[in-house]
Amino acid sequence: MDFPTNLGDLVDSGYKPRTVREEIRANVFARLRAHAPVIDGLFGYQDTVLPELERALVIGHDIIFLGERGQGKTRMIRTLYELLDEWIPVVEGSVLNEDPLHPILPSTREHLKHEGPKAPVAWINRATRFSEKLATPDTTIADLIGEVDPIKVAEGRYLGDTDTIHYGLVPRTNRGIFAINELPDLPERIQVGLLNALEERDIQIRGYKIALPLDILFVASANPEDYTSRGRLITPLKDRFGTQITTHYPEVVEDEIAIVTSEARLPSDLVVVSPPPILLIIATMAQLARHHSSISQHSGVSVRASIAAYEAVTAAALVRSIRNQESPAVIRVTDLEAALPAFVGKIEVESLDPREGMKIGVALLRQAIGAVFTQYYGSQDATALVEEVNRSPLQIEADQSATAYQTLLASYPELLAFVGSSPTSEELPCYVDLVLEGLVATRRLSRHTSVDRTTFGSSRA
Structure with missing residues (x-):
């Protein structure tokens, strides 16, 4: 692959950053122009689920799929990454997949300022920009959002420093798609921890509000609330999803x-x-x-x-x-x-x-x-x-x-x-x-x- 390997070459190549939603929208439009399905390999959803999914992706909504078991919810979620651009540049070594032209961590901005045009750039495939978590009762905020790393604090960093954080799955999926399967199984106190990430796009750890402009499309699956007996989906979190899509079994x-x-x-x-x-x-x-x-x-x-x-x-x-x-x-x-x-x-x-x-x-x-x-x-x-x-x-x-x-x-x-x-x-x-x-x-x-x-x-x- 003949991709730019440093910041200077990346700028000279004419690279223009796009958000996750802009990528998906452009790629959805490309499929629609080619009269191709937005998601391949689905049957029985052409007149019901897929039109709703197309509209949600075009407008950039976070999505929750509601339906009984075995209705293809997970399959749809796992194929959404194909709507991302095949390759994107990131700051080499960045745990948050930061865009070289729009870094979000202070330490990364300082690094790019110090290195200048020679700052190394890496390229990641769209498959690595998809993260999935099965909601289980033992899931913690540290798993999803992150936790203060005591070793980094012991090295002399302040608690308010973003570099003291060991980031969880959500921020590590920056510039990608994050999916939670069986969302009602997630303990309610953990669901509350996702509210800011879904709405304000920032995260809070140990009382420290870390303003990170995360660029993530959130997708979740859940059984209807009247079916699951293991937990429930709290109303404020459900309200954060822009589109709710109800799936169904094959009708013919x-x-x-x-x-x-x-x-x-x-x-x-x-x-x-x-x-x-x-x-x-x-x-x-x-x-x-x-x-x-x-x-x-x-x-x-x-x-x-x-x-x-x-x-x-x-x-x-x-x-x-x-x-x-x-x-x-x-x-x-x-x-x-x-x-x-x-x-x-x-x-x-x-x-x-x-x-x-x-x-x-x-x-x-x-x-x-x-x-x-x-x-x-x-x-x-x-x-x-x-x-x-x-x-x-x-x-x-x-x-x-x-x-x-x-x-x-x-x-x-x-x-x-x-x-x-x-x-x-x-x-x-x-x-x-x-x-x-x-x-x-x-x-x-x-x-x-x-x-x-x-x-x-x-x-x-």
Whole structure:
């Protein structure tokens, strides 16, 4: 990088300082002119959250995101630094990232005066200008703002001297973005310590008011006050944030599927085929859970439940493929039962019976399979297929190989005709599972499961 390395060269280069808000505003405008999203990788917020975020950033407001768990608050916060300039100059060695043309500490001004044009200049990347703190009950003012350093006092400095301070995360994020996650968890007395930093942009330590013109964009996340039982957000602090943005869960299954696809952590060295019905069933199950009367809607049904379910069902397909020495691994609808422990573990059921959660999970899965079956095959007449399975119940072995599955299906021509020719040979078992499980969900077939096999037969059996 051919950047100026001293103050004289920096001035000669024509460098003009910009505040954090000016940087962000210019970069937001650049994205808008290019018809690019302000934040990449978000789904379902195009008409709700993102327009509010654009306006807040353009006008330079500090922002607080309110919403239940798993709504992308932290993800949005962690990508905001991409709206900063890629590189900026700082006074070399400055703990506060001071601008060489606008130093804020008396000692730095004296240093620049002494060194003159030869004063060294360093350049920092925008990624280092973002600081994040998870609010915890043990957080102290020293962590966030700073504390008097007794060693520096012992060296002969006065308590009122800014050089006696060991600065905390907030002032060290000068000329950057500072984020606090789960703000209500921060003790109220510590929240009070942030009031001056947010409004007057100065800090107070041990009774000493240190006037530092900090240049920081503050961003925070919080659960709604009626949900969190661990603490509360004090009104004066909430009032300091210029914009409050309320997040929400995906409102349509397409957005849920897009999030799961982008966020799921799957083995990169293994090939897994996921037919479209699989993600559609998982997303539908999550959407149904968000309206279920026995599930706590105050704590919410996080998208992480859908992600964990998809990861678990992928693992089930991989285990079967390894046992049968098959490649690639293809997910089947019957694999979805493996997703229930992961899914149920991320919902809060309003019942004292620990078994109730799994019962609700099974019911949601059956309901989702029925809905997706209807979407795919609801207009087809299944009479001949049901009669065929009634005459000859179909038994599917646990971890049955794809070859054995194909051989078995040869004896059920009505089933193959009902499924149709659109699925590939790899995906065929998944669609057959969908038809069979869908007919069970709509009570036209029965399903009996033992340790090593599942039998589909007459609903009257």
